[in-house]
Amino acid sequence: MGNLISCRASITTGGKLVLSDGTIQEFDPPISVAELMLEHPQQFVIDVNSLTTACGTKVTPLPADCMLDPGKVYAIVPMTRGRNSLFPGNCATGDEEVIEKEKATKADWSTEVFEQPEYLSREFSIKGWKPSLRTIEEKWWWGGARHRRAPQERGQLHGAHPLWFLDRAALVHPNRPSVIHGPVRFTWADTYRRCRRLASALATRSIGPGSTVAVIAPNVPAMYEAHFGVPMAGAAVNCVNVRLNASTIAFLLDHSSAEVVMVDQEFFSLAEESLQIISNKKKNSFKPPLLIVVGDQTCDPKSLHYALSKGAIEYEKFLESGDPDYNWKPQRMSGRV
The missing domain is CATH 3.40.50.980 (Rossmann fold)
Structure with missing residues (x-):
């Protein structure tokens, strides 16, 4: 993307976020993945440090309730089907067998860039989508303005509170x-x-x-x-x-x-x-x-x-x-x- 970012600890305490267009933004207070996904629809957030071990494989996105660490570097990646856009080629050259297998593989839901959650894997099949009759287990989460968060109050309020x-x-x-x-x-x-x-x-x-x-x-x-x-x-x-x-x-x-x-x-x-x-x-x-x-x-x-x-x-x-x-x-x- 034309930008070089070191994954080592930066001199400044602020974190860095690499957008899909190659621009870099810095953030000081911790922000959640959900806020970024709302600002950048059809994209997900990954930890740049995970790219060193994910060469040629799928990248696991960070969950929506994850708070970004100001001391790390993250990237926003578009959700696309097929081969991961971050790795257009294999890391090991001359692996023709792997390339032939990938050409023979039909594009389906299993070839998404992101790892499917376990509950989605149960609901999707070759016969198409099947609705689930199971109830969604809601989690208690403390959200909202950061200056009002207190450890003793965590887990006492619902994450979907209208306020x-x-x-x-x-x-x-x-x-x-x-x-x-x-x-x-x-x-x-x-x-x-x-x-x-x-x-x-x-x-x-x-x-x-x-x-x-x-x-x-x-x-x-x-x-x-x-x-x-x-x-x-x-x-x-x-x-x-x-x-x-x-x-x-x-x-x-x-x-x-x-x-x-x-x-x-x-x-x-x-x-x-x-x-x-x-x-x-x-x-x-x-x-x-x-x-x-x-x-x-x-x-x-x-x-x-x-x-x-x-x-x-x-x-x-x-x-x-x-x-x-x-x-x-x-x-x-x-x-x-």
């Missing part, structure tokens, strides 16, 4: 757009900071595990942020359909024991009527929830001013009270529906 999606998007694509709503534009880094602000602001008001935050709003940025920010605080999010009437919404708010109600300014009167129904039912035992009104530049500001006059907190002001670097910790997923 890690936002964490990774902000890490890999911080400047790409995440939300577009009229004149509002947010990047993934912006959305991540806003969600952490929301979680921090809720936590400072003792909203956490066991609490419920109801959201009465259409598809606006605040609704999207609530799906991440509320779970980051450990609370449960209860999204209420804006097409329901006041009595039905009152039942949902009362049944979920919502301690916080986030409502779009357009539907504040509906939320106010629903809370009044609960107040008339419970009378002196009714404890009003914290009202947060979501302003929208595309709506008439009169409804926003009315909500603020009733003691509601404006959503953006509420976010300003939160910490953008809030150290959130997701709750363990029970798997119950």
Whole structure:
């Protein structure tokens, strides 16, 4: 590929990654193979040191959950059928017998560059693919932001926790757009900071595990942020359909024991009527929830001013009270529906 890399220990502590086009990238913090495979589809990662012993043979790729060592050199190789593209010829010259055998071998799944996992070998046969009825054994894995990893917490969270999606998007694509709503534009880094602000602001008001935050709003940025920010605080999010009437919404708010109600300014009167129904039912035992009104530049500001006059907190002001670097910790997923 026109680049020469020594497999010996480098003077710098950063690792090196050789891309399929021959370019070299350095990485300092450890990264996982899964992140690289997402960035480079239909390619796999190998340890360059394994090339010295894999001459003329298949190269075993690193597993997706493997963390790359900053002190080593790795390469990204395309997935191709037939002979390994890294070794166009045999290491030992004059091996005609091996060459003839390889010419006689038909290209099939067994001639992949990568070693097939054991479970794939059972499922593929000469008759074609056969679906498996066995359940997939899921593994517990600690993922997400590296600055929050702790040894005592490893193995306690599921690797597919939804909150890690936002964490990774902000890490890999911080400047790409995440939300577009009229004149509002947010990047993934912006959305991540806003969600952490929301979680921090809720936590400072003792909203956490066991609490419920109801959201009465259409598809606006605040609704999207609530799906991440509320779970980051450990609370449960209860999204209420804006097409329901006041009595039905009152039942949902009362049944979920919502301690916080986030409502779009357009539907504040509906939320106010629903809370009044609960107040008339419970009378002196009714404890009003914290009202947060979501302003929208595309709506008439009169409804926003009315909500603020009733003691509601404006959503953006509420976010300003939160910490953008809030150290959130997701709750363990029970798997119950």
